Amino acid sequence: MNNKYKLFIFDMDGVITETSEQHYQAWKQLANEIGIEIDRKFNEKLKGVSRIESLERILEYANKANDFTEDEKLELATRKNENYKEMILKFTEENLFEGVKDLFDELKKRNIKIAIGSASKNAPTLVRLLGIENDIDYIVNPAEVKRGKPAPDIFLKAAEHLGVDISECIGVEDAEAGIEAIKSAGMFAVGIGDSKVLNKADIVYGETKDIKLEDLM
Numbered sequence: 001m002n003n004k005y006k007l008f009i010f011d012m013d014g015v016i017t018e019t020s021e022q023h024y025q026a027w028k029q030l031a032n033e034i035g036i037e038i039d040r041k042f043n044e045k046l047k048g049v050s051r052i053e054s055l056e057r058i059l060e061y062a063n064k065a066n067d068f069t070e071d072e073k074l075e076l077a078t079r080k081n082e083n084y085k086e087m088i089l090k091f092t093e094e095n096l097f098e099g100v101k102d103l104f105d106e107l108k109k110r111n112i113k114i115a116i117g118s119a120s121k122n123a124p125t126l127v128r129l130l131g132i133e134n135d136i137d138y139i140v141n142p143a144e145v146k147r148g149k150p151a152p153d154i155f156l157k158a159a160e161h162l163g164v165d166i167s168e169c170i171g172v173e174d175a176e177a178g179i180e181a182i183k184s185a186g187m188f189a190v191g192i193g194d195s196k197v198l199n200k201a202d203i204v205y206g207e208t209k210d211i212k213l214e215d216l217m
Ligand SMILES: O=P(O)(O)OC[C@H]1O[C@@H](O)[C@H](O)[C@@H](O)[C@@H]1O
Pocket: 012, 013, 023, 046, 047, 048, 049, 050, 051, 054, 081, 118, 119, 120, 121, 122, 123
């Protein structure tokens, strides 16, 4: 079979596993510690966004952007991450979304490469805990790219590293910022979630397990 696509770049949080609750709880606790209240609606604005940018958004939301030095902000972001790590260290293969392993197997059968294009610096740890290390050809290190999502850098880095042409790449994302990143990279964008929210995606499925390769090839 002649495949149109040679590389799938998957976002991690919300696409292959559910960590948004843990991110939310960790931010909520940190925010509480500095007298800020956040809710789930606001949390939507943090999805796909880097750790330090998430903190900036929380501080801006509470009109406290100028209350902390850069060093203090780093300390707050680190504190949130320690909290978050404690929660995800309990993750096992059971936390992998339904259908992901089958999808990976199908992609491998078709000789299509698999990359993780996550904004998370915890991606290598999660990939190991989820037991999919051997399925992944490359994990983008977000610290090695200039700009986070919605800039295209993370997706472009995966294509460049694996030597695949942009026109042969598919990105899979659950966040608005992520879909924007895939589209600005010039790639085909698969959205996971609500089609009204992810209206810039080329195709949207409710859940990762709903992806049908026949639709895409
Ligand atoms: O703090 P981490 O694990 O490096 O993650 C950075 C970002 O990674 C994204 O995948 C999450 O959707 C964001 O919520 C998170 O802030």
